[in-house]
Amino acid sequence: MLKQDETEERLRRLMIRSLEGDSGAHRELLGVLGRFLRGYFARRIGTGTAEVEDLVQESLLAVHLKRDTYDRSLPFTPWAYALARYKLIDHLRRRHRSTQVPLDDAGDLFAAEDAEEGALRTDLDRLLQRLPDRQRSLIEDVKLQGLSVEEAAKKRGVTAVSARVMLHRSLKWLNQALRDENG
Amino acid sequence: MRTADLIELLARDARATPSGVANRRLLAALVAGGLITLAIVVMGLRCQALLAAAQQSWFWMKAAYTGLLTIGGVIMVRRLSMPGARLGAAPLAAALVILAMLALAAGQILSAAPAARMALWLGHTWKVCSPLILLLAVPIYGCLVAAIRRLAPTRLALTGAAAGFAAGALAATLYGLHCPEQAAVFVVTWYTLGIAAATGLGALIGRRLLRW
Numbered sequence: 383m384l385k386q387d388e389t390e391e392r393l394r395r396l397m398i399r400s401l402e403g404d405s406g407a408h409r410e411l412l413g414v415l416g417r418f419l420r421g422y423f424a425r426r427i428g429t430g431t432a433e434v435e436d437l438v439q440e441s442l443l444a445v446h447l448k449r450d451t452y453d454r455s456l457p458f459t460p461w462a463y464a465l466a467r468y469k470l471i472d473h474l475r476r477r478h479r480s481t482q483v484p485l486d487d488a489g490d491l492f493a494a495e496d497a498e499e500g501a502l503r504t505d506l507d508r509l510l511q512r513l514p515d516r517q518r519s520l521i522e523d524v525k526l527q528g529l530s531v532e533e534a535a536k537k538r539g540v541t542a543v544s545a546r547v548m549l550h551r552s553l554k555w556l557n558q559a560l561r562d563e564n565g
Numbered sequence: 566m567r568t569a570d571l572i573e574l575l576a577r578d579a580r581a582t583p584s585g586v587a588n589r590r591l592l593a594a595l596v597a598g599g600l601i602t603l604a605i606v607v608m609g610l611r612c613q614a615l616l617a618a619a620q621q622s623w624f625w626m627k628a629a630y631t632g633l634l635t636i637g638g639v640i641m642v643r644r645l646s647m648p649g650a651r652l653g654a655a656p657l658a659a660a661l662v663i664l665a666m667l668a669l670a671a672g673q674i675l676s677a678a679p680a681a682r683m684a685l686w687l688g689h690t691w692k693v694c695s696p697l698i699l700l701l702a703v704p705i706y707g708c709l710v711a712a713i714r715r716l717a718p719t720r721l722a723l724t725g726a727a728a729g730f731a732a733g734a735l736a737a738t739l740y741g742l743h744c745p746e747q748a749a750v751f752v753v754t755w756y757t758l759g760i761a762a763a764t765g766l767g768a769l770i771g772r773r774l775l776r777w
Contacts, residue, residue: 402581405577409572442575450587462648462649465649468717505566525566531577546578
């Protein structure tokens with residue numbers, strides 16, 4: 383089997399499990415994607431550019447928030463590639479640079495992994511400071527203390543459902559704030 | 566925040582995600598926009614005598630033409646709203662529908678007396694037909710754009726064009742409830758022109774409106 387086919391098989395399986403609500407599969411998928419995205423953006427806008435890691439984070443948020451646009455009957459890697467390429471074009475456009483990004487196939491994104499996290503221009507933690515207290519403290523419980531959403535909900539005296547809604551809303555807000563900040 | 570921490574945070578937000586979200590959102594947008602446009606047609610323009618019209622083949626000829634274009638447009642919109650999906654055969658199918666209509670119109674023109682041809686082509690309403698279809702497409706286009714933005718279009722101008730095409734074709738279908746014109750050559754000219762205008766404007770506006 384070709385390497386690209388293997389990647390496709392593996393990621394598609396992870397994506398389907400993630401869509402079924404398997405958070406372990408979701409974590410693993412985002413981890414692998416993050417490494418490929420880093421390699422892709424570095425090749426496109428230059429290794430060591432501070433924007434690379436920001437773009438990785440923006441794209442991971444997009445993969446997460448837009449995952450319901452993945453059609454389970456289609457291959458996964460073209461979906462991820464189209465999304466990453468869109469994020470790159472959107473980024474370049476907002477910086478008034480040339481938006482000529484060659485239209486390649488998914489192999490362009492899945493060429494090489496890069497596990498080394500780069501420097502960030504925009505710190506998400508700083509953006510999170512702008513959230514209302516309730517939402518921010520929920521995120522801090524989950525992120526810093528590693529609580530599950532249910533545990534954090536209990537601690538803050540809200541229902542698990544409303545904690546889930548709050549977390550999801552905060553991530554959507556974060557996505558928008560990050561895009562505005564980098565624009 | 567390190568990327569690894571972000572991934573951890575996102576993993577906590579993983580939930581079972583239903584499939585078919587795109588279909589539901591786009592359908593809801595079509596129904597909402599279609600109802601607004603229908604209300605404008607019924608209250609603003611007034612329907613023709615539908616019971617009588619529904620017994621005429623020209624009424625169904627028009628409905629079939631714009632209805633098929635609507636289906637083609639919606640399929641294109643749906644595909645373009647999902648990253649990585651191919652456009653497939655929908656544009657070709659829409660082109661074939663237009664070609665078939667052109668053939669029908671040519672047949673009508675050729676079999677008509679030369680002196681009557683101009684009247685067939687211009688009907689009584691050629692001046693208002695295309696602009697009205699373009700105007701009636703606006704509510705549908707607006708609803709579609711709102712739905713598409715919540716999905717993930719990656720080719721914005723093309724997606725905007727498809728949304729304009731679908732909106733124009735649905736608007737033309739609803740306009741058919743009002744429009745008493747009967748000639749295929751009228752429909753293939755002025756209806757198609759209205760839909761084409763919606764497509765072009767849809768592409769132009771969509772490039773900006775559809776960013777996410």
